[in-house]
Amino acid sequence: MANGADTRYDVSADIDWFDRYNTKGNFDMDACFNAFDKDGDGYLNLNEFHTICRALFRNDKGKIYSLEPKKLQDILSVFDKKKDGLIDREEFAFCWNNWIKKIVRPVSVFLVVDVQNDFISGTLNISQCSARQNGAEVVEPINKLLETVKFDTVFYSLDWHPSDHVSFIDNLPQRKVHSSSPVSAEEARTYDTVIFEGPPLMKQRLWPRHCVQDSWGAELHKDLKIVDNSIKIYKGTNPEVDSYSVFWDNKKLTDTTLVSQLQEKNATDIYICGLAYDVCVGATAADALAIGYRTILIDDCSRGVDLKDIEKTKNTVTSNNGVIVDSSQVKAMVEGRDRRPELGYKLAMELKSIMSDKSK
Ligand SMILES: [Zn+2]
Numbered sequence: 001m002a003n004g005a006d007t008r009y010d011v012s013a014d015i016d017w018f019d020r021y022n023t024k025g026n027f028d029m030d031a032c033f034n035a036f037d038k039d040g041d042g043y044l045n046l047n048e049f050h051t052i053c054r055a056l057f058r059n060d061k062g063k064i065y066s067l068e069p070k071k072l073q074d075i076l077s078v079f080d081k082k083k084d085g086l087i088d089r090e091e092f093a094f095c096w097n098n099w100i101k102k103i104v105r106p107v108s109v110f111l112v113v114d115v116q117n118d119f120i121s122g123t124l125n126i127s128q129c130s131a132r133q134n135g136a137e138v139v140e141p142i143n144k145l146l147e148t149v150k151f152d153t154v155f156y157s158l159d160w161h162p163s164d165h166v167s168f169i170d171n172l173p174q175r176k177v178h179s180s181s182p183v184s185a186e187e188a189r190t191y192d193t194v195i196f197e198g199p200p201l202m203k204q205r206l207w208p209r210h211c212v213q214d215s216w217g218a219e220l221h222k223d224l225k226i227v228d229n230s231i232k233i234y235k236g237t238n239p240e241v242d243s244y245s246v247f248w249d250n251k252k253l254t255d256t257t258l259v260s261q262l263q264e265k266n267a268t269d270i271y272i273c274g275l276a277y278d279v280c281v282g283a284t285a286a287d288a289l290a291i292g293y294r295t296i297l298i299d300d301c302s303r304g305v306d307l308k309d310i311e312k313t314k315n316t317v318t319s320n321n322g323v324i325v326d327s328s329q330v331k332a333m334v335e336g337r338d339r340r341p342e343l344g345y346k347l348a349m350e351l352k353s354i355m356s357d358k359s360k
Pocket of ligand 1: 161210236
């Protein structure tokens with residue numbers, strides 16, 4: 001069934017339609033509609049829409065990514081406002097402007113998370129954690145991306161704590177641990193999770209003192225390339241709340257400036273990597289997906305604390321329509337030559353939720 005479109009029409013003529021559109025650009029919405037409205041009836045039916053998706057979701061080597069029939073139907077129904085199973089020209093205008101154009105010409109930002117001395121060779125050296133990974137190994141592949149890929153904007157986040165920060169184990173005596181805490185103040189060791197009295201009650205994992213503002217440990221690794229016009233985002237600056245995500249602190253009390261900066265840039269796609277995979281990188285990717293961004297986690301540019309938690313992070317990303325890629329795949333994706341169905345599906349579902357919010 002899913003391949004019905006292959007036999008009914010000669011799709012070979014149009015399979016590179018979006019590649020030609022991407023490089024030459026002198027095509028328009030009507031040209032696209034006409035190219036795929038094979039029977040010329042003024043509507044795109046499911047088969048014709050499937051052909052669009054086959055031309056849309058391919059990589060730079062011409063490999064066509066498969067799209068489950070259920071997902072194809074889901075996407076079509078987002079744009080089929082009149083619910084007649086067909087896309088007319090008016091419906092296609094919305095599809096073209098809000099979906100196709102963003103897939104073929106995404107606005108991609110790169111977010112390098114916490115590549116700081118303390119996580120690599122300082123007080124919170126992740127190589128001493130259970131996964132035994134070496135944080136310094138992310139520097140080279142990140143630099144290569146910065147040198148070879150034209151991102152719209154590059155952000156570097158920094159864990160940036162005041163000396164009295166709640167996450168430091170040596171600050172434990174400064175606050176009261178609640179009776180419901182799984183470990184008492186006396187028993188608590190580094191990496192344990194306690195519950196502080198607050199109010200409000202607050203769960204907190206205890207870390208060695210790290211990334212203290214203006215210290216060597218808080219500096220970005222000396223070999224990390226800092227590109228011109230990049231933006232630094234500081235997090236964890238409130239002594240009372242920790243902040244794993246680059247978007248918000250763990251209590252969502254305050255946001256960083258990242259949200260507004262992304263809106264200003266009209267960003268569609270966020271590439272995330274850095275340290276630590278299963279802590280700040282994972283929390284940031286989860287938030288990026290929750291906010292609605294097409295989110296790409298770069299596996300070989302990230303190192304983490306715990307192997308099981310790294311697996312959990314990957315599952316969270318993929319089960320929310322994000323993708324995990326190798327850095328070698330990034331350039332073609334940023335240039336719109338490698339177009340992933342997961343990200344197309346994610347964008348369609350976002351459009352659906354935006355439209356249903358509007359109609360309320
Ligand atoms: Zn921290």
